[in-house]
Amino acid sequence: GENVEQHPSTLSVQEGDSAVIKCTYSDSASNYFPWYKQELGKGPQLIIDIRSNVGEKKDQRIAVTLNKTAKHFSLHITETQPEDSAVYFCAETDSGGGADGLTFGKGTHLIIQP
Amino acid sequence: GAVVSQHPSRVICKSGTSVKIECRSLDFQATTMFWYRQFPKQSLMLMATSNEGSKATYEQGVEKDKFLINHASLTLSTLTVTSAHPEDSSFYICSARQVADTQYFGPGTRLTVL
Numbered sequence: 001g002e003n004v005e006q007h008p009s010t011l012s013v014q015e016g017d018s019a020v021i022k023c024t025y026s027d028s029a030s031n032y033f034p035w036y037k038q039e040l041g042k043g044p045q046l047i048i049d050i051r052s053n054v055g056e057k058k059d060q061r062i063a064v065t066l067n068k069t070a071k072h073f074s075l076h077i078t079e080t081q082p083e084d085s086a087v088y089f090c091a092e093t094d095s096g097g098g099a100d101g102l103t104f105g106k107g108t109h110l111i112i113q114p
Numbered sequence: 115g116a117v118v119s120q121h122p123s124r125v126i127c128k129s130g131t132s133v134k135i136e137c138r139s140l141d142f143q144a145t146t147m148f149w150y151r152q153f154p155k156q157s158l159m160l161m162a163t164s165n166e167g168s169k170a171t172y173e174q175g176v177e178k179d180k181f182l183i184n185h186a187s188l189t190l191s192t193l194t195v196t197s198a199h200p201e202d203s204s205f206y207i208c209s210a211r212q213v214a215d216t217q218y219f220g221p222g223t224r225l226t227v228l
Contacts, residue, residue: 032215043120043207043219044158051215089157095215101148101160101173102209102217 003027006090006105014113019080021108023090024072032095033066033073034102038087047088048075051095077110085112117141118210120220127198128228135193135223137208143188144210148217149181152205164191198227 003026013019023033031052036044050057050064050073057064061080066073073092077084087109091102117140127133137147145166150158162183163171170183180202182194191210195202203226209217 034217036219041222041224043118043221046216046218049216093215100146100211100215101163102158103160104157106157 004090004092004103004105006108008108009106010109010111012111012113013080015080015082017080019077019084019110019112021075021088021090021110022072023074023092023105024070025092025103026071027092027094027103028071029094030071030092033064033090033092035062035064035075036089036091038089038107044089080110080112082112082114085110116212116216116218118208118218118220120208120223122223123221124224124226126226126228129199130197132194132196133198133225135195135206135208135225137191137193137210137220139189139210139212139218142210142212144191144212145188146211147185147191148209148211149183149191149193150207150209152207152222154205158207161193195225198225200227203227 006023034049037047038044048064061078063076087107089107090105093102119138121136147164149161152158161176164183164185166185172178185191205222207222209219
């Protein structure tokens with residue numbers, strides 16, 4: 001990957017509401033897009049991922065959408081809970097292209113207000 | 115499944131000394147492991163790709179003589195920070211690739227160089 005932009009940098013939502021985080025990328029060869037949740041002082045935890053041959057993927061309250069034409073992908077969290085508060089990172093890579101390390105966005109600090 | 119451990123979790127050392135950090139995949143074999151660095155309130159930056167039985171591939175700007183990587187087995191990669199200086203203080207995180215492109219991260223190692 002080359003560059004990943006992530007918005008917003010901070011997102012505060014009321015408990016029970018939905019949260020949406022968006023990322024755009026520049027490398028047209030990118031084909032794998034994971035999302036990670038990182039709590040303070042811990043390593044990132046994979047929460048969902050999507051590959052370029054799929055437009056949407058859902059896992060309970062979490063969903064990811066991918067628009068390859070526009071080069072953007074989004075994380076959707078519904079029915080937010082206090083334990084969802086963390087920093088979320090999008091990432092991308094050109095899997096199989098020889099440079100398989102992940103390029104990360106700058107992160108979104110999600111705050112769930114009780 | 116897909117558990118990655120790191121040791122130590124925290125290390126404090128004097129300037130000029132060397133520090134070794136271990137990364138282990140506990141329940142799977144990983145032909146490829148990655149090392150990332152994360153400064154406070156910033157994103158993760160890929161430092162190098164570690165392939166079992168071969169030399170590591172370093173990202174541009176990362177000194178290979180300063181950050182020595184050894185991937186001697188399918189479950190262990192080590193990062194040695196040689197002649198550490200205060201500017202090397204950071205959160206070092208490894209990841210291991212299980213299947214295809216999915217990367218699982220360790221809990222990180224907090225390095226403080228005095």
